[in-house]
Amino acid sequence: MASNALVGIVANPASALDIRRLVADGSAVTTNHKINVLRRVLAGLAGVGVERVLSMTDLGDSSGGIESLSRGPAGARWPKLDFVEHPITQSAVDTTAAVKAMAESEVDAIVVLGGDGTNKVVAAECGDIPLASISTGTNNAFPSSIEPTVVGMATALVATGRVSREDATHRCKAMTVSTGDHCTRGLVDVAIIDDDKPGSGAVWDAANIVELFLCFAETQAIGLSSIGAHVQPVGRNDPFGLHIRIGSPRVVRVRVPLAPGLLSDVDIAEVNQLDAGVAVKSIATSGVVAVDGERSFRIAADDPATVTLSRDGPFAIDVAKTMDIASRSGVLKDLPTINPT
Amino acid sequence: MNQFNRLDSYKEMVRIRQYESRILQEYHADKQPAWDIGAGLIPGEMHLAAGQEPAAVGVCAHLKKGDAITAPHRPHHFALAHGVDMKAMTAEIYGRDSGLCRGKGGHMHLFDPENHFSCSGIIAQGYPVACGQAFAFKRRSTDNVAVAVAGEGAANQGAFHEALNLAALWSLPVIFVIEDNDWAISVPKSHSTATASNADRAAGYGIPGVRVENNDVEAIFEAAGAAVDRARAGEGPSLIEIHTLRLWGHFEGDAQAYRGAELETVDERDPIPRYAKSLVDLGELTEDQIVTIAAAADAEVDAAIQFAVSSPEPKPQDALLHVFA
Ligand SMILES: Cc1ncc(C[n+]2csc(CCOP(=O)(O)OP(=O)(O)O)c2C)c(N)n1
Secondary structure, X not given: OOOOOEEXXXXXXOOOOXXXXXXXXXXXXXXXXXXXXXXXXXXXXXXXXXXXXXXXXXXXXXXXXXXXXXXXXXXXXXXEEEEOOOOOOOOHHHHHHHHHHHHHOOOOEEEEEEOHHHHHHHHHHHOOOOEEEEXXXXXXXXXXXXXXXXXXXXHHHHHOOOOOHHHHEEEOOEEEEEEOOEEEEEOOEEEEEOOOOXXXXXXXXXXXXXXXXXXXXXXXXXXXXXXXXXXXXXXXXXXXXXXXXXXXXXXEEEEEEEEOOEEEEEEEEEEEEEEEXXXXXXXXXXXXXXXXXXXXXXXXXXXXXXXXEEOOOOEXXXXXXXXXXXXXXXXXOOOOOOOOO | OOOOOHHHHHHHHHHHHHHHHHHHHHHHHOOOOOOOOOOXXXXXXXXXXXOOHHHHHHHHOOOOOOOEEEEOOOOHHHHHHOOOOHHXXXXXXXXXXXXXXXXXXXXXXXXXXXXXXXXXXXXXXXXXXXXXXXXXXXXXXXXXXXEEEEEOOHHHOHHHHHHHHHHHHOOOOEEEEEEEOOEEOOEEHHHOOOOOOHHHHHHHOOOOEEEEOOOOHHHHHHHHHHHHHHHHOOOOOEEEEEEOOOOOOOOOOOOOHHHHHHHHHOHHXXXXXXXXXHHHHHOOOOHHHHHHHHHHHHHHHHHHHHHHHOOOOOOHHHOOOOOOO
């Protein structure tokens, strides 16, 4: 089978370190834990025949840890690891640079470690390269929390062509949000926060949320999308999303998990279906726009945020489905002996 | 949590910056020969905190009378933000009898019992001390907190780990603050620290650890407020690692050859002009105010330096007074 498969790896070294460890029960996802997740992914990839991996680079954090481990005994069991060269800024710019380089190297799939915010940054650059996203963030609606070893295996099945991309992936929705000079795309939620500066970034105070746009809203998720899920669940494959106004006069009050261990009451004033391809202006004319849970920029004067849902987001690998198809079609049987370089 | 006041925070950062800038000038003004750190009006080593003002201002905005701070060898920003008298601390830096320690401590040993402020040249040494202070607060059933400040290099000292362990074990009201300015003298963090963020290390002691990026006073304020609230409420210690910026050398006279290309962009990363710009954009600060705020700070610094240089030096016969070791 196509053993020249090349898989990219993006591991956000900064995920799961924000204020939600203080104001909620967000747990630590330490660098060493992220390295451990990477080890499991690499083992899974190697086990199903991926021989080459291209990883992002960081300042000796998770990718740096893997780099030094790859020179030891573990490296002999892993695919050959190369690292994208890009200037390290310790910001989201590093992820953008890494994914651009991976696209240029024509990787067959990218494994992403992070939360919703990390996936948003990757999705902006990855084009139609399929993503396998593992949750190492705090609030994760987009990535899954499936065992990384199996994510590695499923990614390898897709990258080597053993399971077709068409069967293995689904195309995600996305939202474009623009105001003034800002234009960005989110994968899960866009919220308008009644504040005038981004502050510490993460959204955790329900009292400040005035409006919400959601690509999907699943009842098992935590974070902003849970607000929608508790009034009207919307699946990842439904062709629409939700637009919710929060505050008074309320039509209903929901109690939602806004962050780990943090349940908040939210008053819903209005819920509308958000149709794909229709540009919807925010009702709020001031405030801060949070994209995928991260307070990002202010609404420009005289230019309310405009949000457009689309169905041209990234292709996400459905790990359970991929493994299932592989098993039923027999490709998990009698895998060739691994012999990495 | 306290309300954040943008203009006050900006003024306090400028006050600190003007102070550090003047000390920088005065320190070098008469250092002859330049390599003799004992020469001149300000004797001894000098570690200035320009670029790190957001950390001090964002954290100290939450402190009240009776709260304690232990700072490291780079202490001026936390001293000023915590309310240590500028004149008395300047006199100490100049080695004068009117200084906080009667001129015997110098810039790394500013002790102000009134404000529960202390610092030390022995890195990470303030961590265990803060545990002692917090233990006292807890025993006395006050809601005061202790803040321990150290650099990311210091976080590799045993004292750091011992203090985290004890504070966690006894659920002490301590806020451990790590100022990660990327460098410990000439050693980058990646060459000294086995984990990417010191926030990770908090997990090993079962206490919350967060990292605040961007050297942004508002984000620091928010995180510090949450940690102070927890400590006051009896929920125990927290750790905050603040990614900040060492704008100048490790000490005055450091040529910084080791910093390479990174040095070329430090001015762009200076948090004070950046914050001024964001306040101007918000309509909360005018160009005129930028000038008057700096001038007001300069006047206060002038007066403090005037006070210091016109104060007498300690008398030789007092050399053994107030000395314990
Ligand atoms: C116990 C101890 N060891 C060594 C030193 C020498 N020393 C002074 S400052 C410093 C580096 C401190 O780096 P960091 O903690 O990152 O703080 P920064 O100087 O960057 O503010 C060292 C090693 C010291 N003062 N104390």
